[in-house]
Amino acid sequence: MADIIQLLPDHVANQIAAGEVVQRPASVVKELIENAVDAGATEIKLIAKDSGKTLIQVVDNGGGMSPTDARLSFERHATSKIRAAEDLFRLGTKGFRGEALASIAAIAHVEMNTRQQGEEVGTRIRMEGGKIVDQEVTVTPEGTSIAVKNLFFNIPARRNFLKSNQVELRHVIDEFQRVALAHPDIQFEMYHNGNDLFSLPASNYRQRVVNIFGSKTNEKLVPVEENTEVLKLSGFVYKPQHARKSRGEQFFFVNNRFIKSPYLHHAVLSAFEGLIKEQTHPGYFLYLDVDPTTVDINIHPTKTEIKFDDEHTLYAILRSAIKHSLGQFNIAPVLDFDKDAGLETPYDYKDKPIHVPTIEVDSDFNPFRDEEETKISGSEKKETAYRGGKTSWQGSSRQEKRADWESLYVGLGDKPDSPDNFSSVEIESDEVAGTEGKPTERLFDDRESGEPSFNTYQLHKKYIVTTIKSGMVIIDQHRAHQRVLYEQFLRQMTVKESISQQLLFPIVLHYSPSDTALLKELRETLEFIGFAIAKLQGEEIEITGIPASISESEVSMILEQLIADFKDEIPDSSFSQSDRLAKSLSKTLAVRTGEPLNVASQEVLVNNLFACKEPTRSPFNRPTYITITVEDLEKKFL
Incomplete structure (x- = not known):
């Protein structure tokens, strides 16, 4: 029987690898921006057209590459960040697989312009479908500019599976925001179809969050900070009243790398237990610094899922730190046995002498005086009836007051048909919204005649x-x-x-x-x-x-x-x-x-x-x- 196993050609292997690395335009954005961060850039610019389907260009002012490095960067398993297998367990960089550029070049038209610092000229490389079309010397600014055009041009089936421009742009923005939030010390800019979407100057973590999600975000943030031997935690959580029904701004960063962790997310939810309504989600921006040797990053193709050596400890620290922050800033109710500041003596009364309050008693007060006056007035009326005299002034004043009140009810019981009689008022029935006063047709017209309308x-x-x-x-x-x-x-x-x-x-x-x-x-x-x-x-x-x-x-x-x-x-x-x-x-x-x-x-x-x-x-x-x-x-x- 003939042998049936054979080695795949390089271009086929690259396309298969591209299927894992490049799923949509946002995947290209992630790889290129992370490479720019690893190159030591302080300014990174992202330019996209048609949500990245037509053009994705990343321009940085990083270290740049020599002509040899520029050519080798498109080869499979070529990287400058790993020398031995042990390096995988103490990673401090992002792009370390050595497959990103090779996978991107296999399914798109790529043009790279790069120049090292101190060099007078740079290198330009153009590739189509994984093959180098042209390499020449060029004049270009320091740093690297990579333009990826016509993504999936040679794999139309993958291109047909892409979503609408609106959704793909949303994914591109998500990847851009994740890297920008992890590195506030780098200036980021993003343009889409000639429009300026983001312009983020170098700043601190809080200002970077505000610049991305709007100025109103600043008043929603509660700082979280905790330093232990296992974990250094910093960042912000949203106040409970700003929890949303949809999962909005929720970001975990471990060693400046965005990750997704349902386990740590549950720790945040448990810290908000009792403070937010059911089926609502709090927002958070949490930065975790841990020992790289205790984290395994290389378990997922997109590197957004990682594995910790001791997740239970991280869970407990994260939960308690958030609870402490919410209580410290009077967001959550706590038991506080310290002295209340509201009981302190006001400044205006600080140096004034103390006066003992005195109690004054009205010796003429008699709660039964009104009853006595009523009895006296009644007896005086009887006396005047016998003697033909006049009543006292107290009795006359009470009669005048009573007459004023009784005049309000004159005639209510005399005319039963009067419009003022409440027994004749009819309550107008309210129409339920949606009927619009028109009869609606019923699909089931076999309802028994004589049944009540509401059944x-x-x-x-x-x-x-x-x-x-x-x-x-x-x-x-x-x-x-x-x-x-x-x-x-x-x-x-x-x-x-x-x-x-x-x-x-x-x-x-x-x-x-x-x-x-x-x-x-x-x-x-x-x-x-x-x-x-x-x-x-x-x-x-x-x-x-x-x-x-x-x-x-x-x-x-x-x-x-x-x-x-x-x-x-x-x-x-x-x-x-x-x-x-x-x-x-x-x-x-x-x-x-x-x-x-x-x-x-x-x-x-x-x-x-x-x-x-x-x-x-x-x-x-x-x-x-x-x-x-x-x-x-x-x-x-x-």
């Missing part, structure tokens, strides 16, 4: 049970309301006519620059459903009108959930922007499981559901109700 029942605050002639229908109130709201919002965005309630005082909200850019793309569609946006620039959005079905307290929650959904592309990008927006809003505003509904609200929800074009499925393609016939019930009793 619904809420089961476990989750399901609505209603009867039909052939049996009964059990409706999931959350999914049903999602369907109703989804078609309502979609209709408003299609017709471009919606009811908007103007606000007496505008609502001003603050978001990060990337979130504001996302809201700018959604602005026109938001205005179609009733939002009136007067200002949207920088980090601020000013709302002067909201849809009639939304309250002011829900605006912030709706926009936060909307931003989170579009960042994570929920629903999928295959739908139009209007469809995705309608689904996101319906998911946020729908009646929740566990919310009690009165009979009228149940009936309106049922009617509106069966008036929809597709009442059987929710916007997320889940069933909204089930039908149980009388025959099915009878079988249960056999």
Whole structure:
């Protein structure tokens, strides 16, 4: 039998390796920026076009490379950071695998310009599909500039799996922010399609967080710091009142490397236990410095998951440090037996002599005097009736006061048909929102005649049970309301006519620059459903009108959930922007499981559901109700 095992060609092996290293444009951004940091750069610039699909360029002022190093950097397993296997267990750099540039060059057009410090000229290398096309001497600034064009040009299947530009840009921004937060001493800039997205000067950790996520972030931060033999911890956590329903700003950095650790994340959540609502997530920026020999970084291709030697100790230190910080800054309630500063003597009374308070007693006070006067006035009336004299002044004054009060009730009982008679007042019944005064069609028209109009029942605050002639229908109130709201919002965005309630005082909200850019793309569609946006620039959005079905307290929650959904592309990008927006809003505003509904609200929800074009499925393609016939019930009793 012939041999069937053979060595793979280099270009095929590089493409396979590229599948692990380069998953999307954000992967290229991560590798190139980390190489720039390792090169000792103090200024790093990222330029992207079409979310990195067309161009990703990273320019730094680091050490640069010689012509030989520049050529070797594109070879597999070529690196300047490892000499022996033992170096893997004391890593202090980021890009150490030696496969990043080789993998990127195998699936894109790459051009590198680099010059070492002190040299007069530099080197230019152009590569296509892993092959060097040209290498020549060039005039270029000190440092390195790498431009990656037409990513996945030779692997169209991988390119087709990329998400929309909006989602890919979100991933690029995430990678940029992670490296920028880990190195506040380096100046970072980012440009996308010619627009300046970030300009971050060299600063400290707190200022870097504020520069990325907006000026309003500064008032949300609580510093955390702890130094032990095992761990040096620093950073910030958000105050409990700023916890969000979506996972927002949550960053762990170990030895200046961004990581994801569900175990350490649980430590943070346990520190916030009792301070935040259920199903909300706190924000944090935590920097952990540990001995490199106690950490194994090389367990995941993207190096975002690492392994600690003693996770339990780190868990305990992290949890207690955050609890201490929240208590120290009066964020969390604590038992404090120290002297209260509020009991100190004010400055104005510090040097004044002490006066003993005196007690004065009114010797003429008599609590029974009013009763005695009433008795006396009554007896005086009898005497005047016998003697024909006059009453005393006390009795006359009381009669005048009583007459004034009694005049308020004159005529109330004389005219039963008077409009002032409260027994004749009729209470106007309120229409439940959503009916709009129009009858709705019912899908099930076989309801028995003569039944009362309200024949619904809420089961476990989750399901609505209603009867039909052939049996009964059990409706999931959350999914049903999602369907109703989804078609309502979609209709408003299609017709471009919606009811908007103007606000007496505008609502001003603050978001990060990337979130504001996302809201700018959604602005026109938001205005179609009733939002009136007067200002949207920088980090601020000013709302002067909201849809009639939304309250002011829900605006912030709706926009936060909307931003989170579009960042994570929920629903999928295959739908139009209007469809995705309608689904996101319906998911946020729908009646929740566990919310009690009165009979009228149940009936309106049922009617509106069966008036929809597709009442059987929710916007997320889940069933909204089930039908149980009388025959099915009878079988249960056999």
